[in-house]
Structure formats: C-alpha cells, structure tokens
Amino acid sequence: MAYSDIALLAEDFDFKQRVAAAYATETLDDSSHEIAPRWAQDHAWETAAQPGFGDAYASALAGNVERPGNDPSVISDEQILAAVQAIMGAEGGGE
Numbered sequence: 380m381a382y383s384d385i386a387l388l389a390e391d392f393d394f395k396q397r398v399a400a401a402y403a404t405e406t407l408d409d410s411s412h413e414i415a416p417r418w419a420q421d422h423a424w425e426t427a428a429q430p431g432f433g434d435a436y437a438s439a440l441a442g443n444v445e446r447p448g449n450d451p452s453v454i455s456d457e458q459i460l461a462a463v464q465a466i467m468g469a470e471g472g473g474e
Contacts, residue, residue: 384437389427391436394448395419397456398426401463422466429462 388394399419406412419426427433435454439447447453 380433381437382433384433384440385424385427387440388432388436388448389423391427391448393446394427394454395423397449397459398422398463401456401460402467404460405463405467425466426459426462429458429465432458432462 395416396419399415402418403412403415406415411418427436432454436447439450439453444450444453
C-alpha cells in the first residue's frame with residue numbers, strides 16, 4: 380500500500396459517489412440522506428484509507444481498469460458499505 384494510492388482514491392469522483400450512495404441507504408429513515416455527497420467528501424480520506432482499499436485501487440490502475448472507483452470488482456459495494464457503517468458507528472450514527 381502506498382499513500383499515493385490512497386490519496387488518488389480519496390479524490391476519485393466515482394468512488395465518492397458510491398460512498399455517498401452507501402451513506403444515503405443507511406440514512407433513509409432520517410433527513411441525513413440529503414447530505415450524502417457532503418458526508419462522502421468529509422470522510423473521503425477515512426474511507427479511502429480502509430484496509431485493502433489503496434492496494435485494490437493501485438492494482439486496478441496498474442491493470443488499466445477504466446474508472447476504477449466505479450468498478451465494484453475493484454472495491455465492492457459490500458466493502459464500501461462496511462466502511463461507511465464503521466465510520467458512522469465511530470462517530471455515533473449519522474453526521
């Protein structure tokens with residue numbers, strides 16, 4: 380894992396959109412889902428730094444995967460959801 384890979388992932392628009400979607404699905408019962416894009420941006424580094432995410436992203440870049448942040452074969456929806464849930468849990472729920 381290289382910090383540069385995490386840095387690239389933290390700024391990947393597609394990845395942040397997927398993180399926002401995961402957050403929105405976790406907050407449908409309250410109004411927090413409305414701030415999903417902001418939440419994803421605020422937690423971009425924390426999410427990108429999850430174990431294995433940087434390595435997976437680097438591997439996808441090396442393999443010339445087009446739009447690796449959007450590709451669930453690189454980082455799965457389940458992995459993103461688990462990361463979002465862990466971050467939300469650490470902060471005591473929503474925002």
